[in-house]
Amino acid sequence: MKYLFELGRQPEISIAELEAIFLHDGVDLNTLKPRHIGSYLVIESKDRIYAEKMISRLGGTMKIGNAIENTGDPIASIVHFLNENSTGKIHFAVSGEVTKKTGIAIKKQLKSLGRSVRFIETKNTASILHNNLVEKKSDFTILENNIFVTKAIQDIEGFSKRDFGRPGSDDKSGMLPPKLARIMINLSQIKTTDVLLDPFCGSGTVLTEALSLGFKNIVGSDISQKAIDDTKQNVEWLQKKFDLEPKTFDLYTSDSVHLLGQIKPDSINAIVSEPYMGKPLRGNENKETLKKQTNELAQLYIESFRSFHKILKKDGVAIFIIPKFRHENKWITVNCLEEIKKIGFEILPLAPRPEKREAKGVDSLLYWRTKQYVGREIWKFKKV
Incomplete structure (x- = not known):
């Protein structure tokens, strides 16, 4: 057929x-x-x-x-x-x-x-x-x-309800679309009984999509107490509205660098996250400003992956967005991949079909719309 x-x-x-x-x-x-x-x-x-x-x-x-x-x-x-x-x-x-x-x-x-x-x-x-x-x-x-x-x-109405109908939100952070969150969860290829963590959980979009997909063990953390409160509110709203019940649901107020103080080592199967991507852009920033921002983000991501390596199980994966910034029709990137690999991760290709990967020479997927100043580059890392 x-x-x-x-x-x-x-x-x-x-x-x-x-x-x-x-x-x-x-x-x-x-x-x-x-x-x-x-x-x-x-x-x-x-x-x-x-x-x-x-x-x-x-x-x-x-x-x-x-x-x-x-x-x-x-x-x-x-x-x-x-x-x-x-x-x-x-x-x-x-x-x-x-x-x-x-x-x-x-x-x-x-x-x-x-x-x-x-x-x-x-x-x-x-x-x-x-x-x-x-x-x-x-x-x-x-x-x-x-x-x-x-x-x-x-189910466009279901996505809309989980996006705009939920009680807790913060227009100043994240704004990860629920559809993209769901795609990222699926890219991890983990089982619904595995433990999934979002260490930059924001309003809980990744966690609520995981819950709606039937995941039983979800963990979230964020440096912002408001984000933790919003996530708790949104997960509880989804549980009640759609009669969903995770086996474990843990939230921690923590930055992404010090997760080991809250989460046991070698306990997480997958990390799925859109991290902090810098200050919102207006499009008139000069190159030096963007370079400074990418350098700061690179350090944050590298230190975060040091933390991820400690809490991920062997062969655990991270589906992680690394932003790139548009300036005069060129991309300014966050250079952190080589350092992340040195920590003990390998990059798994995400681009469709092997023959297309070889032709393009890229392992990531770019989520970007014309006229946007920030592109979301999706990467898949595996702990080795």
């Missing part, structure tokens, strides 16, 4: 997350024959993929569909599928390698069969959700002469 994954705004990050999920589940990536086509990933799987269950784990995939029979004429095939599987008025949408004319042609043929039809021009997954097109089996994607019917879409 062929499956379609519609990727998020930054496809390489979405693909890396999918690869991590499949590897975590013991799937040989080569058997999937993955093909990246624009904003989509197409795979082939002998085993059934339960789309709703799969997408509930993901942060970077917008929708999942599976292939339906194509007689050679995609329009005629969709008309036949809708006519056979729909009762009453038909509402449908079609996207991918199509134009508006494709939808109009499908509508015209269905009308000729005596069906009442509405063609919906969807702009995003919200349109699919609000028109109940997944339940109606009537959202289609045409790609390379394959037809996919959507089986599941991202």
Whole structure:
């Protein structure tokens, strides 16, 4: 069976997350024959993929569909599928390698069969959700002469509630998007019974996403007492609202350099964190100011990793964001990787597919939007 994954705004990050999920589940990536086509990933799987269950784990995939029979004429095939599987008025949408004319042609043929039809021009997954097109089996994607019917879409309302509906927040710190936090957790490839730590927990975004994914042992720390209070409030809110209960939930007011005073050595399976990334930028900072900031951050991160090495278990991992700053269309980076490796860590590649890694010569993933002054570079470190 062929499956379609519609990727998020930054496809390489979405693909890396999918690869991590499949590897975590013991799937040989080569058997999937993955093909990246624009904003989509197409795979082939002998085993059934339960789309709703799969997408509930993901942060970077917008929708999942599976292939339906194509007689050679995609329009005629969709008309036949809708006519056979729909009762009453038909509402449908079609996207991918199509134009508006494709939808109009499908509508015209269905009308000729005596069906009442509405063609919906969807702009995003919200349109699919609000028109109940997944339940109606009537959202289609045409790609390379394959037809996919959507089986599941991202829970955009759930992400929104966990982002904007939670009681504790601080606009001056972090602002890690819940979707990115979830992606980072998945990139760690740890089990839900393992112990996960965020040593810069802020408002608790990583911890609440871990909890919503079913993680049972979560630990947070932050130098700010307000951050600890916000995290406690947000985790307790999520527990009550969605009836979630971790086995252990520990919070410590501590800087990232002195964690050993609070956390036992060799007790953490994974660290997932967006650290302090410096003072907020306006975009008019000179190069010297940015260089000074990157030097300060480098020292913080190096000393933090000395602490991480003591509390991580052998082969434990850290999914860690290291910022880079935009100045006159060039990046100013935080130079700390070599020192982190000397402490006793190796860098594990995150960029999708080995052949792409070799071509690009990078092991990290960059989360960045045009016109932003700060890019989030995601790295995966393993304690050796």
